[in-house]
Amino acid sequence: MSDDPPVVLVVEDEPDLADLYAAWLGGDYAVRTAYGGEEAIEELDESVDVVLLDRRMPGLSGDEVLVAVRDRGIDCRVAMVTAVEPDFDIVAMGFDDYLVKPVTREALADTVENLARRNEYDSGVQELYALASKxxxxxxxxxxxxxxxxxxxxxxxERLSRLREELDEQVDELDEHDDFEGAFRDLSDGEDDDDEPEFDF
Structure with missing residues (x-):
């Protein structure tokens, strides 16, 4: 794993607010700022780990930027940071978390930390967190x-319940696999190099 700090892209059409978020996060992350949707598209690449995305912006909206992120297949986590009150339309949107302005420094930092950590998880766990957040x-x-x-x-x-069940089954299967491997290792560790393992039936 790289020792470089995660890259956070702050997309916010109010420059003072974008710069404030960047200042809050700058000690722990490599922060880029984009003061609008079009600029965000220019800044988007595979190096970005987390995007903080305002929804309501002139020109290209945050919703449109989000679609572009997912259409490009960029593997990053996205939090909407917005004054737009969430409605049921968010269920179909491809973000990972949703913060309603105004946000505190602590809330923003916690969100970025959690999203950066989620990048290490597989897609099923990432989806579980995103659905649970919505x-x-x-x-x-x-x-x-x-x-x-x-x-x-x-x-x-219903999707959240199904995904939890699927992941629980996968965890159970992994536990059974680990139990088998552990028992096999115990048998192997107990035998001499020149002896066949002995089994009691």
Whole structure:
């Protein structure tokens, strides 16, 4: 693994705010700033690990930048950092986390740290975190009645449950594999080089 700090791209059309985020994160990350959607597209490449993306920007919106990130197949984590209150349309969006402005320095730093760590996980675990984040955001912003009436939220909840079950099964299989390997190692460690292993049936 590289010793270089993760690269964070801050996309925000208010320069003072973009520069503030960059100052908050600059001690721990290699931070780039883009003061609009078009500039963000120019800055996007495979070296970017985390994108902090405003949704409402003149010209190319954050939603359009997000689509471009995913269409290009850039393997980075994306957090929407925006004043736009989340609605059920976020279920279909390809972001990993959602922060509603104003955000604190601590919240921003925690989010970037978590997203940078997620880059080390496989795609199934990354998806699990993204779905769980969307569910948590909607539950915090919407009332129970609205959640109960939403087909999008119901689908999200079902996808999350299915993915958890699939990952649980994979973990169980890995545990069984590790148990077998451990037992095999114990047998191997107990035998002499010139002896065949002895099994008691």
């Amino acid at each position: 569910k948590a955001v909607l539950e915090s912003e919407k009332g129970r009645a609205a959640l109960a009436d939403s087909d999008e939220f119901r689908d999200l909840d």
